[in-house]
Every structure is written in structure tokens, then in C-alpha cells.
Amino acid sequence: MDCSSQAIAGPKMDVKEAWAFAxxxxxxxxxxxxxxxxxxxxxxxxxxCDSAQLDAIYDAVDCLREAMxxxxxxxxxxxIFHLKRLPPLPDAPSECFEMAEILQVKxxxxxxxxxxxxLPERAQNFFQIRSxxxxxxxxxxxxxxxxxxxxxxxxxxxxxxxxSKIKEIDAQIEKMREAARAELASLGLDLxxxxxxxxxxxxxxxxxxxSRIVTVEPFDAERxxxxxxxxxxxxxxxxxxxxxxxxxxxxxxxxxKQLSKEISCVLEELRxxxxxxxxxxxxxxxxxxxxxxxxxxxxxxxxxxxxxxxxFYPCMQDCQKLQLDYKPLSWNLDRSVHVxxxxxxxxxxxxxxxxxxxxxxAQSGLYVPARFFETRVYRHCRYVGALTGDSWTxxxxxxxxxxxxxxxxxxxxxxxxxxxxxxARTTSSREAEALLSALTEGLSEYPRSTFIFSTHFKGLERxxxxxxxxxxxxxxAALDAVQSSDLSERLRAINRCMRYGIVREEGELxxxxxxxxxxxxxxxxxxxxxxxxALTK
Amino acid sequence: xxxEPFPCISAFKNRVLFVTGPSKNTGKTTCLNxxxxxxxxxxxxxxxxxxxxxGDRQLSxxxxxxxxxxxxxxxxxxxxxxxxxFPELLEILPDRSAFGRLCLARAQRSGSVVLVSPEGNAGxxxxxxKAREHADLVLVDGAINRMTQIxxxxxxxxxxxxxADTSHFEAAVHQxxxxxxxxxxxxxxxxPGIACDxxxxxxxxxxxxxxxxxxxxxxxxxxxxxxxxxxxxxxxRAIRVRHRISCAGIVLWLRGLSRARVQQALPDSLSVPxxxxxxxx
Numbered sequence: 001m002d003c004s005s006q007a008i009a010g011p012k013m014d015v016k017e018a019w020a021f022a023x024x025x026x027x028x029x030x031x032x033x034x035x036x037x038x039x040x041x042x043x044x045x046x047x048x049c050d051s052a053q054l055d056a057i058y059d060a061v062d063c064l065r066e067a068m069x070x071x072x073x074x075x076x077x078x079x080i081f082h083l084k085r086l087p088p089l090p091d092a093p094s095e096c097f098e099m100a101e102i103l104q105v106k107x108x109x110x111x112x113x114x115x116x117x118x119l120p121e122r123a124q125n126f127f128q129i130r131s132x133x134x135x136x137x138x139x140x141x142x143x144x145x146x147x148x149x150x151x152x153x154x155x156x157x158x159x160x161x162x163x164s165k166i167k168e169i170d171a172q173i174e175k176m177r178e179a180a181r182a183e184l185a186s187l188g189l190d191l192x193x194x195x196x197x198x199x200x201x202x203x204x205x206x207x208x209x210x211s212r213i214v215t216v217e218p219f220d221a222e223r224x225x226x227x228x229x230x231x232x233x234x235x236x237x238x239x240x241x242x243x244x245x246x247x248x249x250x251x252x253x254x255x256x257k258q259l260s261k262e263i264s265c266v267l268e269e270l271r272x273x274x275x276x277x278x279x280x281x282x283x284x285x286x287x288x289x290x291x292x293x294x295x296x297x298x299x300x301x302x303x304x305x306x307x308x309x310x311x312f313y314p315c316m317q318d319c320q321k322l323q324l325d326y327k328p329l330s331w332n333l334d335r336s337v338h339v340x341x342x343x344x345x346x347x348x349x350x351x352x353x354x355x356x357x358x359x360x361x362a363q364s365g366l367y368v369p370a371r372f373f374e375t376r377v378y379r380h381c382r383y384v385g386a387l388t389g390d391s392w393t394x395x396x397x398x399x400x401x402x403x404x405x406x407x408x409x410x411x412x413x414x415x416x417x418x419x420x421x422x423x424a425r426t427t428s429s430r431e432a433e434a435l436l437s438a439l440t441e442g443l444s445e446y447p448r449s450t451f452i453f454s455t456h457f458k459g460l461e462r463x464x465x466x467x468x469x470x471x472x473x474x475x476x477a478a479l480d481a482v483q484s485s486d487l488s489e490r491l492r493a494i495n496r497c498m499r500y501g502i503v504r505e506e507g508e509l510x511x512x513x514x515x516x517x518x519x520x521x522x523x524x525x526x527x528x529x530x531x532x533x534a535l536t537k
Numbered sequence: 538x539x540x541e542p543f544p545c546i547s548a549f550k551n552r553v554l555f556v557t558g559p560s561k562n563t564g565k566t567t568c569l570n571x572x573x574x575x576x577x578x579x580x581x582x583x584x585x586x587x588x589x590x591x592g593d594r595q596l597s598x599x600x601x602x603x604x605x606x607x608x609x610x611x612x613x614x615x616x617x618x619x620x621x622x623f624p625e626l627l628e629i630l631p632d633r634s635a636f637g638r639l640c641l642a643r644a645q646r647s648g649s650v651v652l653v654s655p656e657g658n659a660g661x662x663x664x665x666x667k668a669r670e671h672a673d674l675v676l677v678d679g680a681i682n683r684m685t686q687i688x689x690x691x692x693x694x695x696x697x698x699x700x701a702d703t704s705h706f707e708a709a710v711h712q713x714x715x716x717x718x719x720x721x722x723x724x725x726x727x728x729p730g731i732a733c734d735x736x737x738x739x740x741x742x743x744x745x746x747x748x749x750x751x752x753x754x755x756x757x758x759x760x761x762x763x764x765x766x767x768x769x770x771x772x773x774r775a776i777r778v779r780h781r782i783s784c785a786g787i788v789l790w791l792r793g794l795s796r797a798r799v800q801q802a803l804p805d806s807l808s809v810p811x812x813x814x815x816x817x818x
Contacts, residue, residue: 087629100614100629100638143625150625150645163623170647189818193578194571195603198817220702220793223817245621252618 015047015360017404021383021419022356023314028364031288034083037274038281047363051300051377057365058297060126060283061290067120068287079118082111083281085147089274093264096257103149105263106140108270109133110147112277119280127280132273136266139259155255162248169241173234180213180228187211189226196227286366295367298358299374304333304450305355305417310370312354322488324495328370329354331502335467337444338452339436339460340502342471343513347500348454351471352419355452356381359417378450380411385421397426415448422454429457437461472499474513490520540796543815544785546575546674553665554785555679555687555695559712563700564790566600569678571815576674577605584609584641584672587652588661588679601649602678608644609672611664612653613637622648628667632656641667652678661686684758688780696785697809701799702792710802713787713811715764717804718771719757720784725777736761742770751775756782786810 019025024045033042048054068076087104090097097105116124116131124130143152153160181191187207189197199207204216204224215229230238263270289295293313309328319326329351342348358368359375384404401423408418423439424432436453437460443451444465462468475497494517515535519528549572556569569585576583585602604610604622613636617624624642632639634653641664644650655664661683668675669690679695687693697716701709730753735741737754738761745752752770754760756778762770770776786809791799796813803811 098614098637099618099626100640103626103629103640148625148627148643150623166621166646193574194816195574196816198814203818222793241621248623249618 015381018356018381018383018419019045019360021385021421022353022360024357024360026314026317027357027361031285031292033278033281033285034080035086035278035281036088037086038083038278038285040088041278041282042285045364047360047381048365049363049377049379054298054300054363054365054377057283057286058367060279061286061365061367062297063126064123064280064283064287065290067123067126068284071118071120075118079115082115082118083277083284086111086115086277089270090263090267093267094260095264096253097260097263099149099151099256102140102256102259102263105136105270106149107147108274109137109140110145112273113137115277123280127276127283129273129276129280132269133266136262136270139262151252151255155258156251159248159251159255162244162251166241166244166248169237169244173237173241176231176234176237177228180231183211183213184228189214191228196225198223199226200224282365290367293369295369296371296373297367298362299372300362300377301374302376303374304335305359305373305375306332306334307354307358307368307370307374308372310354310358310368310373312350312357313369314357315350315353319495322491324492327500329500329502331355331469333450333452333467335444335465336447336450337440337466338450338469339440339466339505340452340454340469340471341456341458341505342454343473343498344456344517345494346471346473346498346513348471349421350500351502352383352421352452352454356383356417356419376415378417379414380408380416380418382408382411382416382418383421384408384418384423398424412443412446412449416446416450418449418451420451420453420455422456425456429459433457433459433461437463440466468505469502470505472501472503474498474516476513476516487522490522494520540789540800540813541786541810543788543812544810546572546579546581549674549694549785550581551669551673551692553669553675553677553687553690553693555677555684555693556698557679557681557684557695558698558700559681559715563698564788565678565698566602567790567816568696568698568788569676570603572676573602573604573608576676577608581673582607582609582671584611584668584675585650585652586611586654586664586668586675586677586679588654588664588677588683599651601651603647603649604644605647606644609641609668610644610650610652611639611641611655611668612650614640616651616653617642620648620650622646622650627671630655630660630664630667632660639664641671643671658683658686662689665690682758684782685756687782688756694783694785696788696812698788698790700790700792701794703794706794706799706802709789710799711764713789713807714804715767716784716787717807717809718764718767719760720808722754722757722776722778724781725751725753725779730777733759735759737776738762739766742766749774751777753777753779756780758782784809786812788812788814790814 028045033039048057085107087107089105089108090101113131116129119129140149142154143150153163184191187210188203189199189207191197198219201222201224204226207214207226208216213229213231214226217225219225308330310330311328316326331351340348340351358370358373359378360381361368362373362375363377384401408416424435436455436457440453440460441463515528515531519525556565556572558565573583573585585608602610609627613634615636617640622644623646625645626640626642628641630639632655636653639653639655655661665675665686684695687695699709699712730751731745732753733741733745736759737752751774754776760767760776789799789811791814
């Protein structure tokens with residue numbers, strides 16, 4: 001993570017993998033701010049590493065939850081309407097903005113001012129949102145206090161006269177055409193609502209003989225194409241019109257230049273205003289998240305993560321789809337190094353995902369789905385496991401893990417939250433246990449960091465500086481009753497009989513229930529029996 | 538099949554009407570101009586747009602659309618300013634063109650504007666949505682393969698403009714027959730079919746399992762088969778569509794051909810009305 005409190009970066013390489021591991025996008029994308037600028041900000045998925053800054057964000061969410069609650073539904077809808085239509089401002093001053101950019105600025109002011117009228121005073125004060133650009137608005141609204149823009153007559157003294165002349169010429173041209181159409185109508189051809197007609201040759205000939213106001217072109221063997229002819233006076237008028245339009249265009253360019261100058265003068269101030277509105281919009285979005293998903297404010301302090309009844313939302317969704325029960329998780333990570341054992345399908349990976357999920361949500365400024373969540377602010381967040389470095393070439397799975405670990409090592413001194421999902425599972429169990437033993441001991445030298453390992457390697461040495469945990473595991477007696485050939489039913493049975501809670505590892509170590517799970521999932525009984533015999537030898 | 542009077546424009550109020558055709562120079566823009574004039578006559582504000590693959594067409598070759606005060610049009614900012622229509626910019630789209638940002642503008646004066654197409658399907662969607670906010674009906678000069686979005690608006694429809702003259706008579710009849718076959722594709726039902734998400738070309742059809750199961754497509758614009766190929770395929774298996782695209786009718790520009798001769802050549806079971814050249818008197 002980039003940790004400067006000024007410019008906080010989104011998920012870089014280190015957080016990116018942890019972000020993906022915790023399946024955060026699935027949750028993150030459930031809502032978004034409304035305005036263009038805030039959306040852009042939101043899409044960066046910024047991670048904050050400064051607890052004061054995070055607390056300020058949480059305060060903003062608290063403020064808005066209260067302030068927006070007091071807003072009537074209609075006012076809230078109108079506020080959302082204006083936020084949605086708030087366009088982005090130009091990035092930098094310009095000597096000559098395009099007309100479209102000037103419209104964007106006008107629209108920004110139009111909606112921003114409307115927003116201000118609706119925004120509860122408490123929110124205005126909290127975000128220090130004060131009206132700006134009043135002079136510019138009055139200039140841009142010369143053509144009307146609407147969302148549209150055109151170069152109105154009032155922008156230049158010469159424009160009304162020119163436009164009046166163009167209008168006069170248009171009226172003259174139209175008058176001539178009206179007269180011509182009336183003459184044609186008297187000869188039997190109505191061109192009032194079409195610009196040409198396909199008529200029989202005889203009719204066309206008759207028209208041509210009796211009137212000089214038509215031109216006739218051959219169409220096919222039986223018909224001709226008849227349209228109004230341009231009159232000499234008409235040609236002259238059109239030439240005059242073209243000249244006037246050219247002059248009008250020059251004047252309009254002058255006006256756009258002048259307006260560009262005026263916009264450029266206040267652009268910095270406007271952009272600050274935009275940032276405040278964007279901060280409001282993002283906080284409003286966070287407040288909606290908190291309301292919709294019953295989230296709680298994280299408590300930031302010096303300790304490692306501690307949570308009660310946390311809900312790992314993506315897993316909850318999966319369970320819902322599979323009609324499985326989801327059980328919230330509680331865990332107090334009281335030391336630097338933690339090792340989590342447990343059954344296959346017993347929720348070890350989900351436990352690690354839950355920790356990262358809560359931590360990254362909290363450090364992105366969102367409240368978290370738990371009854372209680374207390375944590376410290378880490379400068380780095382890492383996942384080391386099967387997903388690590390999937391883009392690296394020339395390294396095996398184990399090589400990738402080691403490479404990821406070595407890469408992350410310098411961060412441990414600064415404070416990192418690192419999860420190792422079944423680290424070294426692709427190497428020999430003896431060496432893996434030795435490696436894990438060394439790591440759990442060595443990493444305890446970094447008290448500012450928190451390391452969590454999930455593993456099946458129960459032979460790793462226990463040391464006093466690490467905490468050892470296990471998931472509660474399978475209720476084997478209950479699972480023995482399951483007799484179904486349907487896979488989804490068997491999955492539901494495992495889910496029903498699995499205890500996902502995390503408890504300290506004490507006394508005799510449980511097996512991983514691998515054989516029983518394999519049996520329930522349909523591995524031939526003969527193989528399961530052989531494995532059982534091998535295990536008891 | 539009889540030639541019917543041109544449809545009353547009021548029937549398309551608050552709707553999106555694509556004016557499309559089998560190829561270039563079939564009279565789509567002329568038809569669009571006519572419809573716009575009829576809209577003004579009925580006191581309806583038209584929004585004029587173009588969608589399609591025009592990359593191979595120089596701007597100078599593209600016909601300008603006549604506008605009168607109140608009409609809306611989608612084009613590049615520079616073209617709008619050059620047109621003399623005294624544009625009031627209403628909406629700005631994210632798309633950029635060689636002529637500046639794509640804008641929806643309202644004409645405050647008469648003039649002619651060359652329309653510029655938005656990019657991609659999402660661009661078309663956005664542009665039409667914006668145009669609907671400001672106009673009573675949206676008229677789109679569009680390439681047929683860009684009509685997939687039409688299903689997004691329940692009341693949207695298309696007119697199919699075909700030019701038929703003595704030298705291209707057979708081709709025109711084939712074009713109408715081709716459309717007729719495509720419009721006759723049934724909707725997908727619960728019976729098994731082979732889903733085809735790619736455009737259905739001759740090569741793609743050859744790659745599909747060779748049985749009599751129907752081929753299921755999003756809509757008929759995904760069929761890229763010549764008439765002969767289509768007929769041969771339909772003899773073996775059906776093509777079904779997820780969405781029907783409503784056809785308001787076929788506009789037939791006849792040149793050197795009598796209506797009676799054309800009438801004889803067209804399929805009897807043609808399910809859509811055929812309109813004669815509205816400029817004929």
C-alpha cells in the first residue's frame with residue numbers, strides 16, 4: 001500500500017492479490033457513488049494507511065447516516081438526481097475550451113447549486129461545502145438558467161444585429177419559397193411538406209412550361225423528379241446569409257475564448273469544490289453500504305484484528321445459492337503469528353479471507369459486516385498462496401510462494417498483515433513442517449506485523465511466541481447418518497455437520513477428516529478403507 | 538401484398554424508429570428527411586441520429602440532414618457550429634470524433650447538418666436515451682447490423698428501405714425475401730436448441746453440431762448468411778431468436794418498375810406492410 005496520508009493509492013501489486021483473495025470486488029461493486037468525479041475516485045479502490053484519515057472518513061459516514069436520515073424521501077431522490085448529473089470539470093485551464101466543455105462547467109454549476117440547496121446543513125458544514133462560482137454562473141446562464149448552453153446574444157454586442165439579419169434573410173427566403181410553393185400548388189403540385197416530388201413526365205412538362213420556379217430531372221422512363229428551383233434573389237440572399245454566419249462564427253469564437261478565460265480563472269476553486277462534493281458522494285455511498293448491509297464502524301487501535309460474528313459476504317452469497325447455512329465467524333488474533341489447523345472443507349481459507357476482507361474494507365473507509373471489529377492500520381496487506389504471482393513464469397507453485405514471501409519480507413518491519421493459505425503444501429511434508437516451524441518462530445520478530453498460516457502440517461513445532469488454532473471440525477457422528485447419492489445433498493450434510501468456529505488448539509490434535517469427507521463426496525469405499533488401514537499402521 | 542399508404546408519423550410518437558436498409562445508397566437518408574418533415578408537420582420534435590459503420594465513407598460523401606428550429610441532432614461539435622443552425626447544446630456524449638465531442642443539439646435556426654455516429658453499441662444506447670429526453674421521436678439513420686440495441690426500447694421499430702430499378706430488380710426482391718425469412722424466425726422456447734453467441738456466418742454454421750436442432754441467436758441481426766445459404770440452412774434446421782425486432786414496414790423506392798410487377802415477385806406471405814415511395818404523386 002502507498003501510505004502517504006495525502007495521496008493514497010489503490011490496490012497495487014501487493015494489495016491486488018489480497019484484494020482478489022478476499023473476493024472484495026463482489027462486495028465493492030454492489031453500490032457506487034453517483035457523480036462522475038466520485039465514481040472515478042471510487043474505481044481506484046483506494047486503501048488508506050493513516051488511522052486519523054480513516055477515522056475522518058468514518059466520521060463522515062456517521063455524519064451522513066444521521067443527516068441523510070433526516071432528509072425527506074423526495075429531497076433525497078432529488079439530491080441523487082443532481083449528483084448523478086454532476087459532470088466532471090475540465091482537468092486544466094485552457095485559452096479556448098470547446099463549447100461542449102463550457103456546457104459541462106455550466107451543468108456542473110447548475111447541479112452543484114441545486115445540490116447545495118438540498119444538502120442538510122450538517123453535511124454542508126462537515127464537508128465544508130460552500131457555494132462557489134456565482135459570478136461565473138451568472139455569465140454562463142446568460143442564455144437561460146437551464147442545463148443547456150448556446151452563445152446567447154447577450155455575450156457580444158454585435159451578435160443580436162447579425163442574428164437579426166440572418167433571421168430576416170431566412171424569413172425572406174421562406175417567403176419566396178412559400179410563394180413558389182403556392183404557385184406550384186395552383187398548378188397541381190403540393191410541395192408544402194416535402195422537398196421534391198416524383199411526378200409523371202406529362203405533369204412535369206406542364207409544370208416546366210408554366211413556371212420557372214421548378215427544376216425537373218429525369219427519374220425513369222415514365223416519371224420525373226420535380227423540385228423547387230433556386231431563384232436568383234434566393235441565391236443572393238443565401239450568399240449574404242453565409243457571410244453573416246461566418247461573422248457570427250467569429251464572434252462566437254471570441255465569446256468562447258472570453259468564457260474560457262473566466263472559467264480558467266476560477267477553475268482551481270471549482271475543482272476544490274468538486275473534490276468536496278466527491279468526498280460527500282463517496283461518504284454517502286459508504287453510508288448506504290452501512291445501512292444496507294448492517295455494517296459496523298471499525299475501531300482502530302494498536303492491536304491485531306479482533307472480530308465477533310463477522311460475515312464474509314461473498315461466502316454468504318455462495319451459501320445462499322447452494323442453500324447452505326452460513327455461520328458468522330469470531331476470532332481474536334492476539335499475537336503476531338498465528339497457525340490455523342482444521343478439517344478439509346472446515347473453513348480455514350474462509351477464515352483467512354474473512355480477516356483480509358474485513359481489514360481491506362476497513363482500510364478502504366467502509367464499515368464492516370460484523371458485530372464488532374477492532375484492528376490496527378497496516379501499511380501492507382499480503383496474500384501468499386496458490387494465487388500468488390500467477391503471472392510469473394519459470395517458477396513452480398512452491399517457487400512462487402517463496403518468491404512472494406521474499407518480496408514481501410522488507411515490508412514486515414513496517415507493519416503488514418500477511419496470510420499464508422496452506423503454505424508449502426506442494427513440497428514434502430517433512431520439509432514443509434521444518435520450513436513452517438522456522439517461519440513461525442522467525443516471523444514473531446516482527447511485532448508490527450500479523451502473520452496467519454492455514455495448514456494441515458500438524459508436525460510443525462509449537463513455540464510460545466505463536467498462537468495455534470483449529471477450526472472446530474466435523475461432527476463425525478452426525479455425518480455418519482448421511483445416506484444420499486445427491487452431491488448437493490451431501491455438500492449440505494457436510495455443511496450441517498461442520499463446526500466452523502475457531503478455537504485454540506489444545507490437547508490431542510484432531511485429524512483433518514480428509515478420509516471421511518472424501519467418503520461422503522463419493523470416493524470408492526474400498527479406497528477409503530485402504531487409506532484408513534494405512535493410517536492406523 | 539398491396540402497397541400501403543405511408544404510415545402516419547404520429548404512430549411513432551415517443552418511439553425510436555431506425556431507418557435501415559440492405560446496403561448503402563438505398564435512400565435511407567432521403568426517407569429520414571421525409572419522416573422528419575412529416576414529424577414537424579404533426580408538431581412533433583424529431584431527434585435525428587445516425588448509427589453505423591461509416592468509417593469507409595468520407596464526410597463529404599455523407600448527405601446532410603435538413604433541420605428546422607426545434608429539431609435535435611447528434612453530431613460533432615464543430616459540425617454543429619459550422620452548420621449555421623445556431624445550436625443549443627443539450628447533451629454531451631463521451632465519444633469524440635474528428636469534429637469534436639459528440640453532442641446532441643437543438644437547432645435554433647434552419648440549416649443542414651451532417652450526422653456523426655456514436656461509437657459501439659453502448660454509445661448508441663447512450664445517445665438514443667439522451668435523445669429521447671429531448672424529442673418526441675428519435676429517427677435513426679442506421680446500419681442494420683447496429684440494430685441489436687433496438688430491443689432495449691419496447692416500442693422501437695425499423696423501416697427497411699430498398700431501392701429497386703430494372704437492373705437491380707432481382708436483387709431487391711432477394712433482399713426483401715431475405716428480410717422476410719429473418720422476420721419469420723420463431724422465438725426461442727423450452728425445446729432444446731444450440732445457442733450461438735457469435736454472428737451466424739456460413740463458416741460458423743458449418744462448425745455447429747450437424748443435426749436438426751434449431752440454432753438459437755440473440756436476434757436476426759446476428760445472421761450473416763446470403764439468401765441462398767439462409768434458405769439452405771432453414772431447410773435443415775430452424776433459426777430461433779431471443780428477441781424479435783419490430784419491423785414497421787418496407788419502403789420500396791421503385792425506378793422504372795411498375796408496382797404490379799414488383800407485387801407479383803414478392804412473397805405472398807410477406808408479414809410486413811410495403812410502402813411505396815412517399816414522394817410519388
